[in-house]
Amino acid sequence: MKEYQTITEISGPLVFAEVDEPVGYDEIVEIETDDGRTLRGQVLESSEGLVSIQVFEGTGGIDRNASVRFLGETMKMPVTEDLLGRVLDGSGQPIDGGPEIVPESREDIVGEAINPFSREYPEEFIQTGVSGIDGMNTLVRGQKLPIFSGSGLPHNDLALQIARQATVPEEEEGDDEDGSEFAVIFGAMGITQEEANEFMDDFERTGALERSVVFMNLADDPAVERTVTPRLALTTAEYLAFEKDYHVLVILTDITNYCEALREIGAAREEVPGRRGYPGYMYTDLAQLYERAGRIEGKDGSVTQIPILTMPGDDDTHPIPDLTGYITEGQIVMDRDLNSQGIEPPINVLPSLSRLMDDGIGEGLTRGDHADVSDQMYAAYAEGEDLRDLVNIVGREALSELDNKYLDFADRFETEFVQQGYDTNRSIDDTIELGWDLLSDLPKEALNRIDEDLIEEHYREDAEEAEAVQAD
């Protein structure tokens, strides 16, 4: 291992050093400062005689006399099952005062792509106990389903609720043939200490910590480290899932901070910026995170991802949510209006979507009528939403009886179906029955998305009559 004292330039998070031996791209670097601190970094560009290094902890305190060591390998994450229950910092060092980690193996943190041929298509329903998700935007094992949120919205509460309640129904009955266990990996990028405490308290309160691995990069930790944190988290997740057969749920928060860090590095390298100053390779970079989810043929475990991102200005055309939406398999959108109405969780189902829903629901998975019910509720709620604009202009009296029913449906949908509180755990049966309850307020003929036999079976005649009496 060769040591250099050849730093020529320090700029933002980057250090440039002269070398006389070739250095590999992406290699790990240690920089020792005068005051004896050791900082870690990664080779961003390697050419003959000169390398540029991105320093994770920030370049504060480095001067031109600092010594640079190239470790001759790319960044690795020491992994072991014993990581469960541990709290690590953003670059993988334990910060919980526990014993040193004895790794079973050291894995490259830049994961390799899963061969699409070796993947298994995800279709195992995960019951989150949240009607807005289970009923309308079903999550399945191996999916990546982000929460699109905004500043000040309770996305953390929702993420915690999912982490607490997520089960696969048939396994509750004890016929889990593969014996896989559930684990949570929590990767925090640039969140505040308070937010972090909220998560940690909840993990400790519910005892979830012992089946979790926590990676903490807080708001005052170096920004560049944020580009490594999710990769450490996902490397650990892949190890637990595909070597140790765990069903891993990865919560990454907040992707927006991660992208800001990418932009910071891009700017320091004087790259040609893409949209809004974010680097042109941000799509590829994000894909390298999000695509590390899924199932592999012949393996029992799975990696399911719930990244959280706050949309700047609640704008879903901003590059971060936009690129994310193109990679992930849908999104759960939090809504400011619903939040101010006190709906918990404030999920707006209309722009939300789960791409893997169609194959994850139905007879044998959830219920045979799930798809039709959810379709019909979407259509009816969208209709009601449209009519709300009209009501503001012409008033309710000017609308037909059917239109009024759609308006009532939209109200009930928000206040009864979506609204449930963060501690209510609804089974999928409850969710769908509640759906029928609401749909039965509409006349049978209006239910054009549902199979006639299903209407016969589930439609609540009395509800309609009761409604009719009320209307008189």
Next chain:
Amino acid sequence: MSQAQDTETVQEDGVIESVSGPVVTATDLDARMNDVVYVGTEGLMGEVIEIEGNITTIQVYEETSGVGPGEPVENTGEPLSVDLGPGVLDAIYDGVQRPLDVLEEKMGTAFLDRGVDAPGIDFETEWEFTPTVDVGDTVEAGDVVGEVPETESITHKVMVPPDYEGGEIESIESGEFTVDEIIAELSSGESITMHQEWPVRQARPADTKETPTVPLVSGQRILDGLFPIAKGGTAAIPGPFGSGKTVTQHQLAKWADADIVVYVGCGERGNEMTEVIEDFPELEDPKTGKPLMSRTCLIANTSNMPVAARESCIYTGITIAEYFRDMGYDVALMADSTSRWAEAMREISSRLEEMPGEEGYPAYLAASLSEFYERAGKFQNINGTEGSVTAIGAVSPPGGDFSEPVTQNTLRIVKTFWALDADLAERRHFPSINWNESYSLYRQQLDPWFRDNVADDWPEVRQWAVDVLDEEDELQEIVQLVGKDALPEDQQLTLEVARYLREAWLQQNAFHDVDTYCEPKKTYRMLLAIRTFNDEAFDALEAGVPVEEIQDVDATPRLNRMNTSDEWNEFIDDLESDLEEQIRSLY
């Protein structure tokens, strides 16, 4: 992908000078533009994209972590090419035509390792070759010399490579051969095998390009009915995320009546590709009843696979499509998504520090797009057969904004535009193709086919539907202001008819066993049924029946069930006579 099998072609080696992500520069490399090179001690595959003095710039198709200056670069002296021959169908490739199943086997893991190469077609398999020409016959470049039953549904034609001189056949074999064995020898001294190589960035030659007049029937009502595409045509499907681009592409790949389907998953989701890989072998071709996979070639380059391979996968796909076109087949190429391809170009271009054009895309974006779409078309092949390549590209505009460069440059070239609409998707109106914004410039030239093969008055009935939908669009603006009940009765009725057009006809459930495919005759009959309702209803209105009573006729909700009815002919017959009877009984 072709391995450098002939060591003779290997030229002088170079040395890596710098590495930055997928872009590597090397010195002292004697190479031409677009030559394939092997980079570093691990032999990662790359392609020469810039030469400046003694410095050669290479885009590498694999992850470059750990590669450093000083490592060797080896030139194959050949441009990026695909292996063509029996075995291309039913295969699943990455962006540079390495079969993914072989890679899994060779790497021994589910993760894609580096530095592993595999030929695009299997050199071990023996194929049953039957000659179609005799000794003494004269053949020219492109001519068919024999046939191989490649899959259940496709007969592979073995052709004289297009760059051959041709001549008299001196000997020709019959029986089982591997793709590398010589099956025929020509008087020109050239010998023919079942295996051809062709550089991906160069279009395969054809005689003439013709005006397409036959539609690519997709079984999707809104496409066949309103915005048809021709065999040999081009189409773009732009839309924001979640609007159903991929489902539409899948539906086309499943149901379009092409002979061969080449599906390019360019920078898309891994799980989606897996769905295709798992679904297609189980699905049946509605025409032949054979497995869909036996006419399909899949190219899967997911978003986290190396970016340079994403740039090349589109070319790999279209070259394979052209090869089957040369055999006289109608080929449909689906590219999902061309935006990811453009972004890959942008990423490479910015690593090269090229002067950016609009939104950071390289200045040659428009040229690359038009070059790609121009390779589609209906062709008179050089061997006298007729074949076509239909190119359908999904576009993923950032923020769903169609004014961005990729969408705009694509629209300047393609003749069919299927605009996906986030609003429709939100209310789960699928396929969420906006009927006011979309267009097809093939309508006129395809009308004769529809008149002959579906119904004589097809264009007129279609025009009626378009008019009603247009009128609805205008009326909706008024409804937004004053409410529906303030409209005169005849306009209320128009809205009702338009609603049936939207809900019963334009909407189609891709996940319903019956509704997923709708033959053109059924599409037409369903439209007629709605028009029957329209005509009867307006007659009744004129006779003084209030519009509510007409709407409440028992039979009308059945209009919404036409799509899922298996015995649609009887179903629609009954429905039409019931509508007639019930509405007439009102006055």
